[in-house]
Amino acid sequence: MNTLVREMRGAFAFIERNINLIKRYWGWELVWLIYSLVNSLAVTYIGAGMERISGQALDTQYLITYLLVGTLIWSYLSVIFYSISEMIAWERWEGTIEYTFMAPVSRLTHLVGTTLFAIVYGVLRTLVILVIVASFFRLDLSGANIPGAVLLLLAGSVSFVGLGILAAVLPLLYPERGVQMTNAAAAILLLISGVYYPVEILPGWLQVIASASPATYVIKGMRACLLHGESTRALISTVLFLIGAGIAVIAMGLLTFHRVERYAKRAGRLKRSG
Amino acid sequence: MSTPALELNQVCKVFTKKERDKTKARFAPKKREKVIALDDVSLSVNRREIFGVLGPNGSGKSTLIRLLSTLLIPDKGTIRVFGHDVEKEEFAVKRLINRVSVDAAFFKKFSPLENLTYAARLYGMPMREAREKMRQIMLRLGLKEETFNQPMEHMSRGMQQKVAVARGFLTSPTLLLLDEPTTGLDPHSKRDVQGFVRQIRAEHDATILLTTHDMEEADRLCDRIAIIDEGKIIALDTPKGLKELVSKRNGHEPTLEDVFIELTGKKMEEKEAE
Incomplete structure (x- = not known):
């Protein structure tokens, strides 16, 4: 019980720390939000302009929604990915890496705190972008399966947590790069994940790589839910696959992280700066 | 006989440095050079002892502290903290130690209270107890209450270092590692910190390992001192015992500076310049 309480306090340390970082670096946060918002708008306007670009009659509404789904899902997944992968980078920038790594808190707890924050932050940030972008376009989501889309997004988050852990190894290994x-x-x-276009238009070899990206399945499934109203029952196999793949990637990420942390401790790479 | 607070047995740590060979082409592979940081170091520190490690920059003091902090893994030898092996029982060791390092590493935009709250949560402390303790320690160290909520980046180096000392003591470590805690402090701040170290030892059951290149500080605070040079311990005794190694010169009692010159053949400043 004591251990559990201690670990929960440890996990909350990372949640509170990240909230404080947002408060203190609110200027960066605003710039990053504006960048994501403008990027989403710019991409979505490509759909609005396709009829004029091609000179042919197209289902513009469909194109707008197609691109908007891609850009918003990518915005959410990339927040999860960056929040977790930067858990080491932040410590290096601030010079606190040694202090955090010598604290009696397990890397799993470190990850749980970072992940909980990343998911809540990602959802809130994406909702803000969605509300603003939606005010620029006439969106028709009347036939969409929203609960199915949310389920798929949560299942996809698991894999992105794992990918984030794998990416977090890089700043641990290479302080400067x-x-x-x-x-x-x-x-x-x-x-490769078909964020703005179907993966089928990619060269064959890239399509093979695309099949290894969890985002490919999330984005494809989300479009099926939101554009074609695919039922939740039909999504179950994708959801289970994403959860299974996510658990496997997280396990791989934790194992890799543990090994790299040991290497860093042998080679003296837990330096402050970088 | 009780277990020593700290036991090092034939500890070695070597780092590999990659350097470009200036005589070869720019893109030629870098040459690897071995740097011996600690060479066959053995020592034992008793409970409630203030043990000093005296040596110039680059002598291996910080490597020793990092090994004890579980931030480095020894290449050879064993290190035990209250009987726990630092490599095999990392978490047990982490719960017993804390560290104050030469450069106060903090989230610079956070206030002292936010930084200390982060530390308290990492160490699993109940927040009610931690908040009161943070206040008490910071006031004891001479920090004014109005500074508790101001960003660390607006504080002087001395004030930042006092917050670092407060963080080190906050978790009531059984073994406190002080890595040049007063370097760069003004005389008044130095006295505050040194007084607090003595008070902590008197009031709590704490063992303190202090690395410094300040001879006077070592003489004033430490029960025993190890002189370290080029990764090797060249002398270990009480301050009085060390001074007895050196004969009276110019009619004055020998100082630790005299001892250092006698044993290494160089002045501390010369060693630092190397």
């Missing part, structure tokens, strides 16, 4: 490597990993996921 780790964060840039994390950005590159996110960019590759964006390319």
Whole structure:
């Protein structure tokens, strides 16, 4: 019982710390929110302009919703990915990495706190973007299966937590270049996961890689729910697959993190700066 | 006989440094160079002892502290903290220790209270108890109440270091590791910190390991002192015992500075410049 209470306090330390970081770096937060919002609008306007670009009659409403779903889901998943992958990077920037790593708190607790924060923060941030972007376009989601979409999104979050842990290893291994490597990993996921286009238009070899990205299944399933009203029952296999894959990726992430942490301790890489 | 607070047995730590060979082409592989940080170090620290480790920069003091803090893994030898092996029983060790390092590592935009709250949660402390303790310790260290909520980045180096000391004592560690805690402090702040160290030892059942290159501080605070140079312990005794190693010169009682010069053949400042 004592251990559980102690670990819960430890997990809350990371939640509270991240809330404080948002409060103290509110300027960054605002800039980042505006960037995401403008990016979502810019991408969605491509759908609105396709009829003019191609000179042919198109279902513009469908295109707008198609792109909006992609951009919002990516916004949410990338927040989860970055929040977790930056759990080490923040410590390096602030110079607190040694203090946090010598504290009697398990890496699992560290992760649980970071993940809970990331999911709540990701949902709130995406909702803000959705409300603002929706005011620019006439969206018709009357036939959408919203509960199914939420279920799918939560299931997809599990995998992104695992990918975030794997990416968090990079700043641990490479104090100077780790964060840039994390950005590159996110960019590759964006390319291959069918965020703005169907993965079927990618070259064959990229489609093979796309099949390994959990975001591919989340985004495809979300579009089926929101654009075609696919039933929750039909999504069950995808949801179970995503949860199973997520658990496997998290286990792999934790194991990798543990090994890399040991390596960092042997090689003296838990330095302050980077 | 009771278990020593700290036991190091033939501990070695070597780092590998990669350096570009200037005589070779720019993209040629970097040459690896081994740096011996600790070389066959053995020592034992008794409970409730203030044990000093005296040596110039680069002598291995901080490596020793990092090994005890579980931030590094020794290449050879064993380290036990109150009978717990730092590598095999990492969590048991982490619960017993805390550390104050030479550069106060904090979330710079957070206030002292926010930083200390983060630390208290990481160590699983109940917040009601922690809040009262934070206040008491900071006031005892001479910090004014109006500074408790101001961002750390607006505080002087001395004030930041006092908050670091408060953080180290907050969790009531059984073994406190002080890594040059007064370096760069003004004489008044230095006295505050040194007085607090003595008070903690007198009032609590704490063992303190203090690394410093301040000879006077070591002489004033420590029960025993190890002089370390180039990763090796070259002398270990009480301040009085160390001074007895050196004969009277110029009619004055020898100081620890004289001892250091006698044993290493160099002045501390020369060693620092190397």
